[in-house]
Amino acid sequence: MADYIWINYSRPRPHWYEESQESRDALEAKWSEIAAASREKGGEPLGRYHIRGQSDFKSVEIWRFGSAEEAFDHWTRLTGAAFGQWFAFSNNIGLRENAG
Numbered sequence: 001m002a003d004y005i006w007i008n009y010s011r012p013r014p015h016w017y018e019e020s021q022e023s024r025d026a027l028e029a030k031w032s033e034i035a036a037a038s039r040e041k042g043g044e045p046l047g048r049y050h051i052r053g054q055s056d057f058k059s060v061e062i063w064r065f066g067s068a069e070e071a072f073d074h075w076t077r078l079t080g081a082a083f084g085q086w087f088a089f090s091n092n093i094g095l096r097e098n099a100g
Contacts, residue, residue: 003096005046005064006071009057010087019086030081038074042066057090068093 016024035045046062065071071093083089 003064004066004068004071005062005094005096006074007092007094008061008063008075009051009055009059009090009092010061011056011058011089012087013085016086027082027086031078031083034074034077034081037077038063038065038070041070041073043070043074057088068095 039045042065044064046064048059048061050059051057063071063074065074075091078084
């Protein structure tokens with residue numbers, strides 16, 4: 001299996017904080033279902049980290065996928081569930097380099 005790493009940098013948009021807690025919980029539940037589906041398909045979450053210092057973003061989430069298409073599918077499902085409407089983001093994807 002190839003080793004593709006997907007990195008998602010994000011920060012809540014201002015209107016996220018104006019939304020009710022119930023509405024935010026419902027959106028986060030949808031995104032959690034997407035993550036669970038990606039895990040079932042072989043994706044592996046490597047962690048979510050709070051960013052400190054000079055950054056435009058609040059957090060970074062890192063996943064390992066077997067192919068670029070699997071990472072793209074994960075992201076497509078997240079954007080279909082309104083993630084980009086509520087969070088500013090930047091994504092990177094990379095393939096492991098052979099050391100040596």
